[in-house]
Amino acid sequence: MTSIDQLSTPALVVDKATFEANLDAADAVLPGDRLRPHVKAFKSTAIAAELARRGHRNFCAATPREIEGMVAAGHTDDLLLANESLDLARLGALTDVASITVAVDSDTILEAAVAAGIDQVLIDVDVGLPRCGCSPEQAPKLADLARARGLTVRGVMGYEGHLMMIEDRAERIEKVAESMAVLAAVAVEVGGDIISAGGTGTFDVNTVATEIQAGSFTLMDSDYARLDGPFRPALSVLATVISVNPKGWIVADAGIKAIAMDHGNPIWDGGDVLFCSDEHATLVLQDPGQWKVGDRVRLTPAHIDPTVARHESLWLLDDDRVVEHWPVDLRGW
Amino acid sequence: MTSIDQLSTPALVVDKATFEANLDAADAVLPGDRLRPHVKAFKSTAIAAELARRGHRNFCAATPREIEGMVAAGHTDDLLLANESLDLARLGALTDVASITVAVDSDTILEAAVAAGIDQVLIDVDVGLPRCGCSPEQAPKLADLARARGLTVRGVMGYEGHLMMIEDRAERIEKVAESMAVLAAVAVEVGGDIISAGGTGTFDVNTVATEIQAGSFTLMDSDYARLDGPFRPALSVLATVISVNPKGWIVADAGIKAIAMDHGNPIWDGGDVLFCSDEHATLVLQDPGQWKVGDRVRLTPAHIDPTVARHESLWLLDDDRVVEHWPVDLRGW
Incomplete structure (x- = not known):
């Protein structure tokens, strides 16, 4: 695809x-x-x-x-x-x-x-x-x-x-x-x-x-994944870097409306999540100059159930290739 | 209506x-x-x-x-x-x-x-x-x-x-x-x-x-409402009591998927919110026997923006009469 x-x-x-x-x-x-x-x-x-x-x-x-x-x-x-x-x-x-x-x-x-x-x-x-x-x-x-x-x-x-x-x-x-x-x-x-x-x-x-x-x-919560079980986090929120600040942070376009926060901040393997606001994650790191606007990051949510409920689509990836679109068709009450 | x-x-x-x-x-x-x-x-x-x-x-x-x-x-x-x-x-x-x-x-x-x-x-x-x-x-x-x-x-x-x-x-x-x-x-x-x-x-x-x-x-956040301004919370999440436990709690059918938790638990004027899970709020109170299954409660979310984004509809109330339906038609990205 x-x-x-x-x-x-x-x-x-x-x-x-x-x-x-x-x-x-x-x-x-x-x-x-x-x-x-x-x-x-x-x-x-x-x-x-x-x-x-x-x-x-x-x-x-x-x-x-x-x-x-x-x-x-x-x-x-x-x-x-x-x-x-x-x-x-x-x-x-x-x-x-x-x-x-x-x-x-x-x-x-x-x-x-x-x-x-x-x-x-x-x-x-x-x-x-x-x-x-x-x-x-x-x-x-x-x-x-x-x-x-x-x-x-x-x-x-x-x-x-x-x-x-x-x-x-x-x-x-x-x-x-x-x-x-x-x-x-x-x-x-x-x-x-x-x-x-x-x-x-x-x-x-x-x-x-x-x-x-x-x-x-x-899809596995990162929170659950702390346990001894065989399951690993399969779900992440893909976001785009929309701003790079030389003071030491970058901003990605995924926040509280895209990621459940009830179990805490998502995990980012490139550095620390400073905070999430409605539509943004501010990510702090040693060298923001290595990043440019348009780069992509993946954030792993602490709690998947309410994260999935915020989206219309899941995209299945084989490495970086999108191989399937799964509608989130059971939202609401 | x-x-x-x-x-x-x-x-x-x-x-x-x-x-x-x-x-x-x-x-x-x-x-x-x-x-x-x-x-x-x-x-x-x-x-x-x-x-x-x-x-x-x-x-x-x-x-x-x-x-x-x-x-x-x-x-x-x-x-x-x-x-x-x-x-x-x-x-x-x-x-x-x-x-x-x-x-x-x-x-x-x-x-x-x-x-x-x-x-x-x-x-x-x-x-x-x-x-x-x-x-x-x-x-x-x-x-x-x-x-x-x-x-x-x-x-x-x-x-x-x-x-x-x-x-x-x-x-x-x-x-x-x-x-x-x-x-x-x-x-x-x-x-x-x-x-x-x-x-x-x-x-x-x-x-x-x-x-x-x-x-x-x-609609006003309960969190913002702590400030000195003139605005008051107008939004709440209406929920139904689906279980009454004589040990001291009742359960309402609104949880993390319906209420943003990034600024903390919602406020309930009938008692304390013990915790919210995906689809439930467990509410503790002095006398659960005063409540029965089918009663309604209203929970005031701490943060309205991501709460609204989780719903398809807003219902405008004149006292307890529904006078208008407002679709939440700007969801997603």
Whole structure:
């Protein structure tokens, strides 16, 4: 196709070799349905298609729009809204063409699913992260209510998000085992055959889950990459140097609107990121005179999920050659 | 139109009375062309139209796409790309239908403007913020080169962004005066009649600039609102409570993908924001039992510009009634 030099900036670029190595590493540990890829991380049905080709055909999502987009792209086998929502009528309208399951953690969410005509649920259980999920005690009652309302209870879900970033592997294994023991006990009481949990940080240490909900491993956060896992950052933000200041900095045309900052500044291998403003990154370095306006830099974001959500396109690179355009077609809510 | 209860969440909502009071306050200090509204803050041609109705018909922008969108919406009188770009051919294609001026701070950017067929420039000068802008010494040479290449030099530009958040007004006045004295001196050497500078934080203390580039005042950052100015936050993110945990928190369906986090957590007047993850805000409070799933909360973002850029729509509210839909039609680059 085209050269990287022809891309308008800022642009999200994906290194093909790293991306494929990440997928290979996931396949090796989590073949087929053992991985339920989370589309919230990459928001692109093109990447979902690549995962489906590798045998991972059941997906999960965080928003109704992600589910709608996956159905529109033909990924209809087994879609899980791994999040609570009251905006379920949109998904109920798709149950004729797709198998859709939703997470529920309260009577109110459950009744919204019933009203929407969604007939498959997972009971979402609090496993230690202060976010969604009912208490372990409440879960069997909610499952009984679901069955009484005519729904199929496929099993349980729990997200040990608070344990993803524990750097010491032995400690991570121990804490995940504790958290998942709760979920496994609840699963027996709830019934069904799914225990859905995990993420990129625990993909190979969560041995209780029947399926792992991971997505970030595909493009990989630089923050996650501090862990011991096999995944490497494949995503960077390509930017153009638009100003060179002899006082010691250069300015690239990618800032807060192009790069998620919630986990901190992006990483630049040419020097330090002084600060990012809305549309700019100011980069400091020993010898700015080596740089000229028009040069390109690549910034590696600390957190990929919200970075991808800011862009319309991902560009797949084989070295410096653009070999594919992946629309970010699952943005919004 | 509709009720706020019918909006899908997360949704960006604007309080009409506060928005109009913010515009009134700006009008009083900066009538007509004294204000050059910066569309990067609100990214909506509907808000631009409201400002134009009030007599502010010259706009500035940070990206080529913002300029393209403004031209498409008929705002063609006097558009300034207040940023350096090499992607100028797109704007050169619009010079038959719109008056377009671009900022230049190097020979390379200047030649890109010439190549694109853009014939009006401002010389962008470094006034202390470590970002774009040539040195004061370089500015007259760049102006000479521009004239030699057949361009009209309309004046100078300089952004004192490093002074916007000085809380003590007297100190802010003093520092802005120092910074702008540099720009005023350069303006004499450069020629032209425009001194374009300032922002919401210095809108009434920058008395050197012939026009103030402000945009955030319309919707207003909660961070900026700490200053002494007359502007109040008009923008909030409407979210739905999707989970209530008796341990002491509730979860709303608006997170990092819906709210800019670079200036910190949003503000919630019902309690504390414990943390935001991709699609959730976990809110802690004394008595979570007072809340139920389906309730709505409003979160006030610390930084509006990158928050707006994450959404497709702004909804104008008269109390709890939705009175207008403003598409966020200037997103992207």
